[in-house]
Amino acid sequence: MLRYIARRVAIAIPMLLVASFAMFSLIALSGDPLAQIKATDPPPPPSSIKSLEHQLGLDKPFLIRYVLWLIGFVHGDFGQSIQNIDISSQLASRLGTSMRLIIGAIVLAAVLAILVGVVSALRQYGSLDNVLSIIVFVALAVPVFWLGALLKNWAVSLNESVGATIFYTVGDGAHSGVTGIAILGFMILPVIALTANIFASWSRYVRASMIEVLDADYMKLARAKGLRKYQAVWRHGLRNALVPFVTIVALDFSSLVGGAVVTETVFQWRGMGDFLLSAIRNLDVNIIMAWLMIFASATILLNLLADIVYGFLDPRISHS
Template sequence: MFKFVLKRIGISLMILFFASFLVYGLTVHSGDPLQDLREQNDQNRQNRIDQRIAQMRLNDPWIVRYWDWLRGILGCARLQCDFGSNRSGQDVNNLLANAAESTIRLVLLATILGIIVGVFFGVMAAIRQYSGFDYAVTAIAFVFYSLPAFVFAVLLKEFGAIRFNNWLAAPTFNLIFIVIVAGLFALFCQAIIAGEARKRLIVAAAAFLGSAGLLQIIDVTDWARNPIAGLWMEIVMGIAAAVLFTALLASLSNKRAILSTLGSAAAMILLIVVFSSQLEDPTWSFLGLMLLAGIVLAVAISLTFGGYAKRSIMWASVWTVISINFAVLVDYLARHWADYYELVRGRPISTIGSVSPNFRGADDFWLSLMDTTTHLILPTLSLTLMSVASYTRYTRSSMLEVLGQDYVRTARAKGLPEHTVMTRHAFRNALLPITTIVAFDFASLIGGAVITEKVFGWKGMGELFETALKNVDPDPVMAFFMVTGGIAVLMNMLADIMYAYIDPRIRR
């Protein structure tokens, strides 16, 4: 395995080298970096032209300039990267640090959400092949897949921000809206549940009544502007996650499994109660340590009381703890929602930028996180839904192919529970092609982020690349290439390594 990894690393470095040579050459020959100065009638024009020629070293052959740039990049091996300077003399290292932070935060979140949601719906569509749910998921996936990034981003700005902010001024639901939303949710729930028509009808009725009642409660209590937050969020999430992950990874009929996951949830909630004062104004390191402590407790409880299926129960408990920590974030953000609403003057969902300029709540952890989150919602949703479409289609296709294999039929013939057949036999083998898609999709999302950032006014990698290319300024362009191309190559290398882990035969 070690030799396999070293070989992949060597191949990846060679690809980066040849690609950087090609991109640098294309950039320096893409236009005239002095064009804007040549078109001026300023008396000092020639002096400014000479200064820029000296700053950009335009009298040197581009091969020499590339070699000097490459030497600066090789300094990364000593943790002393030098990405050069732009045509104005600004250090590209500083420009890149600010731009990359915004873009990678956006793309990484979109990728994670796209994988989780897309793989889930792809698996469910494969299990319910040729059902109404399958046809609906397929149709929606094709719509999102075919929509151009800029069109979807503009629609989100209009309906997800401008009109939603207008609605928040007087947040009410009329009866028609409640019936339509509850009906769609009921159709979705009954489509996921397998079984006879009577069972699906009961699920649909329960989903309709539950969602309609929830919307009515939100309407009456003015929850959209003053959310009812509290420990109940963590408790409800803990119970729901314990039941869900036990059903998926173990079995609800296994009493040790459900008791272990519920015990892990109770331990995590106890930690939240004990450290409630610190949670009022925490740090990311404190939240990380609390999550780590919850995971350690979950593993200990599972190994002690898990019985014969300790590994499956352990993973169910760990995911339950992670879900509760997510509920903590939602809970405390909801507690600060009303304050944030006042600070942004009733326009909480932003249509431009990655942070609010001169935000008065920047010193408060939760208000600062709220500001960052609300700016992330629309661009992340734009990238996520396009990513979900591809993951759904590929996951469905891969699962259908695996479900037709002999070893899956053998597992069912041996009498194994259906969830065991799906998770341990079918899903793991279906992951092989999905691993490749993850690598390529991450790179394509960075490309899509350039357009999305333009629509939402983000100061990220897209703006850095666009400005540098327009100015025929190679150093910032190469900085963009090294981050985006490096991540793409890294993801493909990790995909090859994951191949070898999932299927040991590939190592040979």
């Protein structure tokens, strides 16, 4: 098993290097990060422009800039911000806010997807399966921003009707000094908005995988030995059905990150989404690169963890 994990890690490191070079190249080719400053009226003196270019490393060749940036990233130095923002401190505070939303959505979506997928497979083509399928397809069709707006309007009406604030519709709570269990009031609506699409997609994968498992020979053998249907599903079926589901969760992390940017905008969270949009508006390339690299690293790490979990769910993989 250790050799299997070592091989997975050895593959992940080159992937991260290739991703970093691709993203750095795309950002470098996207335009002049000082274009907005140069376009001001009156324009800044050439000496100020040259000073900014030197601070940002724009006066160096492309490959040297990439190597210096990569070395700095490994050491936690994300470079100079055009807006004179401390990138490290901002990332530290905002990353925690966004990961609170993303992890909450992953946990909720995974639990709902497994429950709905397994029940639909056990009741295949029955009335309950049809009802759950309708709910799933509606959830797939609803845009995240529209669902978030609906939830906000519903929460405002509910709060007014009861005369108290049950659900918070603006802010993430952490930047308002809220801690502990009270912060759940800020999380519930954004997590639900972010979960709807992804849970619906995952539940279809679980359903399809579980239907295939139920028809497997080892499941028929377990039933022939006297195990009840639900015992056979729990002991033998679910573990095998979750093998492809682990990959789907890891691959869809990037989709969740994109959905989190929209969700944070709707609910006005000061997380990584707001940080990215502000950097794009100001062409702050070092903030954009730091943002992309952090989530690219997280995506590759999750796929690495998925490969390791594969080895535990199906020992044949780690022993092959």
